[in-house]
Amino acid sequence: MGVMADASHTAPAATAQRPDVWVAIPLYNEAPVIGNVIAELREQFANIVCIDDGSTDGSADVAAAAGARVIRHPHNLGQGAALQTGISYARDQAGAQYIVTFDADGQHRVVDALAMIELARDENAAIVFGSRFLDDRTEPGLAKKVVLKTAVAVTNLTTGLTLTDAHNGLRVLRVDAAHAVNLKQDRMAHASEIVVQLGKSGLPWREFPVEVLYTDYSKAKGQSLLNSINILVDLIIN
Amino acid sequence: MWFQVILIVALIGIGVYLVRSSPSPRHLAIRRLLVLVALLGGVVIVLWPGLLSWLAELVGIGRGADLLFYLAIVAALIYVVNEYKRSVQLARTNTQLAREIALTEARLTDRVSALEAQLAERAER
Numbered sequence: 001m002g003v004m005a006d007a008s009h010t011a012p013a014a015t016a017q018r019p020d021v022w023v024a025i026p027l028y029n030e031a032p033v034i035g036n037v038i039a040e041l042r043e044q045f046a047n048i049v050c051i052d053d054g055s056t057d058g059s060a061d062v063a064a065a066a067g068a069r070v071i072r073h074p075h076n077l078g079q080g081a082a083l084q085t086g087i088s089y090a091r092d093q094a095g096a097q098y099i100v101t102f103d104a105d106g107q108h109r110v111v112d113a114l115a116m117i118e119l120a121r122d123e124n125a126a127i128v129f130g131s132r133f134l135d136d137r138t139e140p141g142l143a144k145k146v147v148l149k150t151a152v153a154v155t156n157l158t159t160g161l162t163l164t165d166a167h168n169g170l171r172v173l174r175v176d177a178a179h180a181v182n183l184k185q186d187r188m189a190h191a192s193e194i195v196v197q198l199g200k201s202g203l204p205w206r207e208f209p210v211e212v213l214y215t216d217y218s219k220a221k222g223q224s225l226l227n228s229i230n231i232l233v234d235l236i237i238n
Numbered sequence: 239m240w241f242q243v244i245l246i247v248a249l250i251g252i253g254v255y256l257v258r259s260s261p262s263p264r265h266l267a268i269r270r271l272l273v274l275v276a277l278l279g280g281v282v283i284v285l286w287p288g289l290l291s292w293l294a295e296l297v298g299i300g301r302g303a304d305l306l307f308y309l310a311i312v313a314a315l316i317y318v319v320n321e322y323k324r325s326v327q328l329a330r331t332n333t334q335l336a337r338e339i340a341l342t343e344a345r346l347t348d349r350v351s352a353l354e355a356q357l358a359e360r361a362e363r
Contacts (some may be wrong), residue, residue, distance in 0.1 A: 051340075055337055071344045076337050081333045085340055186333050190284070 006124040017046035020097035021117060024086030026079050031062050033217060037106050038066035045100075046112055049089055051082040054084040078117035080158075080190025084183040091178040099178050103169035105218045111212040116172040119208055126177040129163060129195075130170035134209035147228045154232070155192045159199035163207060167191040170210050177203050184185075187232035188227060239298040241308070248312050261327060269320065276313065331362045 023041055026033060030130035034050070041048055050068040052060035054076035066071045068223045071089060073082065083101060090099045098120060100113050106131070116128040132138040133148075140148065151166040167188075173181070185193045198205065259265060281291050288300030299305050 069344075071339050071340050076338055077333050085337045088337065089341060089344060126321065183329055185331065237322075 002179055011112050018044065018117070019046055019215045020095055021045055021100060022049060022090035022093060022096050023100045023102050023113070024083065024090050025050045025102050025104050025123045026053060026082035026086060027055060027059050027063055027067070027104045027199045028050060028076065028079065028167075029057045029130070031057040031059045032214045033060050033106045034104050034114065035062045035066045037102075037104060040110050041113075042067050044114060047096075047117075049091070050104070051086045051088055051089075052078070054083040069104055074217055077148045078184050078186035078190075079188060080193070081186040083190060083194075084181070087173070087178050087183075088179055089163070091175050096175055098172065099173045099175065101169060106215060107213050107218045108170045109211055109213065112170060112208070116208045116210075117127070118172070119206055120172050120174060120180045123206060124204065125206045126174040126201075127205035128172040129152050129165070129207050130164035130210035131207045132210060132212045134167060134207060135175070137209075137211040138214070140212075140214065143225055147225055151192065151228065151231070154235075155195050158192070158235075161195060161199045161205070163195065165207075166195065168210070168212070173198075174203070177201060180197070185234055187230065187234060189231045192231070192235055199217070240304070241297040241299050244297065245308060245312070249315070252312070252319055255316075256322070261323070272316075277340050 023045050025034075025037070025048065031036075038048055038050070048068040050060070050063040050070045050137065052063065052070055054073050056118045059070060060070050071085060073085065084100070088098060090096055098117055100117065102113060103106055112130060116130065119125060120128050132140070133152075148167060152163060155166040156162055169191075171194075179197060181194055181197050182202070183190045183193055183197075287302070289297075290305060293303045294300065294305040297305070299308070
């Protein structure tokens with residue numbers, strides 16, 4: 001959190017509202033942190049859409065109070081489903097040029113998102129993937145590292161892209177890339193599926209080193225290792 | 239033993255079906271034919287129980303009851319795989335429906351707030 005507070009210093013709040021950028025956040029039961037996450041994003045982005053995936057802890061109200069546009073799923077469908085709803089909504093907004101996908105639990109840094117948009121604009125890239133393995137700022141545990149690296153290997157095998165990280169929720173999609181995304185994986189396997197679909201689009205892509213903040217909160221809510229079996233099965237069986 | 243070959247081929251076939259195929263009228267027709275064959279076979283075996291043992295020995299199994307047991311397991315597996323695929327399909331349809339509802343509501347509220355803003359602007363003039 002301290003690092004994120006730092007980030008807001010570097011760029012004054014009023015300078016850029018970035019009307020052509022939409023931040024899409026899948027939201028499910030993150031009431032303790034979502035308010036802060038949106039407040040920090042609001043300093044840089046005017047357009048934030050939260051897809052409340054049937055939260056039962058009042059997350060949607062917290063997000064709306066913090067200034068996000070909240071779209072509610074009628075019931076819980078899964079993170080992949082929420083992400084697709086957010087992308088579908090954002091890409092249809094008038095003037096939308098870039099869509100940032102961002103996690104609700106506060107593990108991403110706003111500065112990273114800003115730098116990724118800059119990269120997309122400067123190098124005319126349609127897709128920028130965040131990667132926690134491009135530098136050594138992020139320190140996942142050994143078990144997590146093994147699982148994530150395996151996921152990367154599988155994803156690279158099936159997509160033909162050579163990414164260093166899979167299952168990183170921080171991405172920047174230009175609107176044409178966003179139109180190539182049609183996620184059918186409602187649960188966690190969407191993170192590989194989106195890479196497959198973006199890879200097939202043939203649009204220019206980049207990777208950008210980001211730091212993932214493993215706070216006690218996000219660690220407590222983190223994916224269990226067994227869940228990677230679910231992801232694999234979901235990907236194999238269609 | 240002939241039946242080992244048949245059984246292994248059947249199990250691999252079910253595995254391939256689980257991973258590969260997507261719903262099509264052809265599959266529906268095959269499933270319906272299988273049901274028909276199973277029903278007719280059932281009637282025949284009820285009428286002439288000796289046939290089952292004869293068939294069992296033909297494929298290298300000692301007793302007709304064993305053959306019936308193996309076939310029942312294969313049938314149960316096919317059923318499970320079918321139901322699994324059906325539930326995945328239903329979940330996807332449900333997601334699309336729920337997403338349409340959520341997006342339609344969002345579009346409506348966006349439109350309403352835009353109109354309200356216009357009205358407020360007019361009232362000020």
